[in-house]
Amino acid sequence: MRLTGWVTIIACSPQTNTSMISTMIFDLDGTLVQTERLKAISYAKAAVSLCPTDLEETAVIEAFKDVVGLSRREVAMALVEQFNLEVKASQKMNVFGVSAPWQAFVQIRLQIYEEMLADPNVIRSNQWAHNIELLNLARANCRHVGLATMSHCPQVQRVLSILELSTAFDFVATRDDVENGKPDPEIYHLVANELGVSPQECLVVEDSPTGVKAAINANMHVMAVSTPFTKKRLHTLGLLPKHHIVDDPSHVTAVAQQIIHEAQAVN
Numbered sequence: 001m002r003l004t005g006w007v008t009i010i011a012c013s014p015q016t017n018t019s020m021i022s023t024m025i026f027d028l029d030g031t032l033v034q035t036e037r038l039k040a041i042s043y044a045k046a047a048v049s050l051c052p053t054d055l056e057e058t059a060v061i062e063a064f065k066d067v068v069g070l071s072r073r074e075v076a077m078a079l080v081e082q083f084n085l086e087v088k089a090s091q092k093m094n095v096f097g098v099s100a101p102w103q104a105f106v107q108i109r110l111q112i113y114e115e116m117l118a119d120p121n122v123i124r125s126n127q128w129a130h131n132i133e134l135l136n137l138a139r140a141n142c143r144h145v146g147l148a149t150m151s152h153c154p155q156v157q158r159v160l161s162i163l164e165l166s167t168a169f170d171f172v173a174t175r176d177d178v179e180n181g182k183p184d185p186e187i188y189h190l191v192a193n194e195l196g197v198s199p200q201e202c203l204v205v206e207d208s209p210t211g212v213k214a215a216i217n218a219n220m221h222v223m224a225v226s227t228p229f230t231k232k233r234l235h236t237l238g239l240l241p242k243h244h245i246v247d248d249p250s251h252v253t254a255v256a257q258q259i260i261h262e263a264q265a266v267n
Contacts, residue, residue, distance in 0.1 A: 022143040023197045032128060065233075069209055069230070148187045183211075188202070212240060
């Protein structure tokens with residue numbers, strides 16, 4: 001499958017027109033892989049392990065939708081407060097050598113999450129096929145393809161290796177490479193700088209409001225491919241034009257092409 005018109009639209013040289021899209025930058029968590037779903041499950045299991053008689057996993061998973069894309073600290077603190085986990089979590093602080101209940105909660109959750117990711121089949125079965133297809137199209141038609149993720153480098157390397165995407169990107173930026181996480185635009189500016197392109201040449205593919213804000217703050221073109229965890233907030237926050245938000249996976253390619261055409265029409 002080939003995106004009609006992509007070669008003439010985005011294969012233009014950055015030296016000849018720096019406002020036409022030549023580069024696509026992908027997020028990882030929630031965009032290429034349903035790691036947000038796996039994270040939600042791990043938070044839910046961690047919460048239930050602290051209060052097995054008072055909580056159900058489904059309630060925590062639903063609550064995670066309101067904090068998806070935030071920092072680990074922000075997510076943990078929000079869930080600890082919402083589900084009254086502070087007392088139970090504080091009892092685990094000495095076990096992990098941490099100073100706050102939310103940190104203990106995070107450590108419990110990380111143990112569960114790492115066990116889940118230890119099975120390569122879990123990662124393979126949770127990839128988003130529609131966005132992987134878009135990535136493959138971008139690799140065939142774009143001048144550059146980058147990755148900008150708030151996951152840490154070892155985890156990113158493992159996921160990309162399992163999905164056979166280790167060589168799919170011209171530059172990979174992780175949480176380890178920047179001082180400030182999304183929604184700060186630092187990571188997107190880093191990718192653009194390393195690829196030698198201007199922000200206006202970049203189309204970012206994200207799934208969460210936090211990631212969308214980072215790309216907007218970087219002055220890049222953005223399309224959001226929603227998930228069950230991000231759909232509601234993507235629409236209610238109004239960060240993007242509605243036609244730049246993809247809820248139907250079958251429309252991913254068409255929307256990407258539309259945004260590229262829009263960028264060309266401006267020139």
